[in-house]
Amino acid sequence: MDASYISPFVSSIQNVFTMMLQLPVTVGNPRIKTGGKASHDVSGVIGMSGDVVGSIVLSFPRSTAESVVSLFSGEQLGVDSPDFADAIGELVNMVSGGAKAEFTGKRVSISCPSVVVGENHHIAMQKDVPCVVIPCETDCGELTIEVSIQVQPESSATNTQTASA
């Protein structure tokens, strides 16, 4: 995966968390993920399609997720509340949407988000696409963004032709 596709997610999560939650995010060193186990207990998942395909996961330990949702929604919500999943889904939606806007010249769509809650859950991703895990630290605790995307070859060819026309 092109490293330039990682930085939009870093800037987007910092922008979303600072603007909507007043919660600064410190980003650690990205690493390649091995295995399908989610980083933490609560995962917001969104798919990308079009010129860039793959998936984005925002994964939180339960306590971090509860604190973040409380900041975002203004109320204390347990993980069993439908509004809890709604808030996590909207966060991953905003982070993915902000990042995709940085893919200049690419036509990309994002799916409606899904949220998975449970210890040791697995999220199946495309086997031939590496998943980059970006660790993040906030005053509410740690979380990760997992980015597993690839640019469609047809898109690269089209863009090259357009650029040289």
Added chain:
Amino acid sequence: MRVMLIDDSKTMRNIQKSVLGQLGYTEIEEACDGQDALSKIGAFSPELILVDWNMPNMDGLTFVKTLRQTDKTTPMIMVTTEAEKSRVIEAIKAGVNNYVVKPFTPDLLGQRIDETISKLEASA
């Protein structure tokens, strides 16, 4: 002023409702997607509509295009994560009057609402 909020996220509707409340707008109807909004719009007769883009069943762009076939005047603000210039142009062409990219601050959303209403009043 009657305001309709269309967003599949209840959290986002609550945030927008809070901003509207601070601006003094309390007569608010909520809808969770374009279809839901179309089913409620006749009875509520909104004077301002805030609409998300990506929603299940009927997305915001389809809603705007559908409503504009019969209603050319009710002001609509698209509030969405879709930040690309091409998307903004697409939404304006479809008939939205203003555009707010998520994430937003309460001040920014408030400004866009004020702008939209001021333009409407100036053209009346």
